[in-house]
Amino acid sequence: MNLQKAEFVTSIADLGRLPTDGLPQIVFSGKSNVGKSSVINRVLNRKNFARVGESPGKTTHINFFRIDQRAYFVDLPGYGYAKVSKAEKERWGKLMEQYFAVPERIDLGILIVDARHKPTANDVTMSEYFQNAGRPFLVVANKLDKLKKSELEPNMAQIRSTLALSEDTRLIPFSAEKGTGRDALVKAIMDVCDERKKETEG
Numbered sequence: 001m002n003l004q005k006a007e008f009v010t011s012i013a014d015l016g017r018l019p020t021d022g023l024p025q026i027v028f029s030g031k032s033n034v035g036k037s038s039v040i041n042r043v044l045n046r047k048n049f050a051r052v053g054e055s056p057g058k059t060t061h062i063n064f065f066r067i068d069q070r071a072y073f074v075d076l077p078g079y080g081y082a083k084v085s086k087a088e089k090e091r092w093g094k095l096m097e098q099y100f101a102v103p104e105r106i107d108l109g110i111l112i113v114d115a116r117h118k119p120t121a122n123d124v125t126m127s128e129y130f131q132n133a134g135r136p137f138l139v140v141a142n143k144l145d146k147l148k149k150s151e152l153e154p155n156m157a158q159i160r161s162t163l164a165l166s167e168d169t170r171l172i173p174f175s176a177e178k179g180t181g182r183d184a185l186v187k188a189i190m191d192v193c194d195e196r197k198k199e200t201e202g
């Protein structure tokens with residue numbers, strides 16, 4: 001799969017309009033400003049593909065990017081932005097409920113959290129959504145470059161316990177800024193896509 005060949009497909013607020021061509025879906029989620037767009041850009045080695053620093057107006061849209069006609073990157077709306085109205089928060093909750101109601105469409109769930117901090121209540125909720133889906137799932141701890149070396153181990157342990165990650169759930173220390181962890185994340189994505197390809201061919 002050529003990660004250079006990425007194209008924006010659509011942005012939807014209504015699950016009735018999900019792409020349905022059966023390509024594997026790699027699903028990215030994280031609170032607003034955690035660096036979700038930056039992580040996606042880093043994976044694709046692009047600078048301004050998924051937007052960075054976007055004003056958090058569109059909190060109820062799911063963005064779809066098609067990668068080399070082989071997979072979708074599904075960019076779930078960021079959450080936890082303080083200035084969002086109650087009505088909008090409710091729309092976000094509904095959309096997530098609907099999205100996760102069909103867990104089979106998730107081929108790999110990727111939850112992005114901030115490596116510096118204890119995960120938020122919303123992070124915990126998303127972690128539960130992914131783990132309850134029973135689909136392949138991993139966590140990316142972004143902004144690693146802002147951590148002191150001595151903080152790495154305790155922070156990772158805190159993320160693991162707060163999100164109640166099972167022992168076999170991967171937690172990848174990551175820096176979208178520096179590229180740390182990119183190889184591990186790309187490999188996880190490629191492995192899932194290869195597996196799906198084998199399934200559909202076999």
Ligand code: GDP
Nearest residue numbers: 032033034035036037038052053143175176177
């Ligand atoms: P999103 O709202 O989750 O999509 O977050 P963005 O990708 O827009 O990033 C939010 C801010 O965090 C921007 O100013 C980024 O430059 C910054 N950022 C993202 N990833 C990293 C990282 O790994 N390290 C550092 N230091 N800053 C980052």
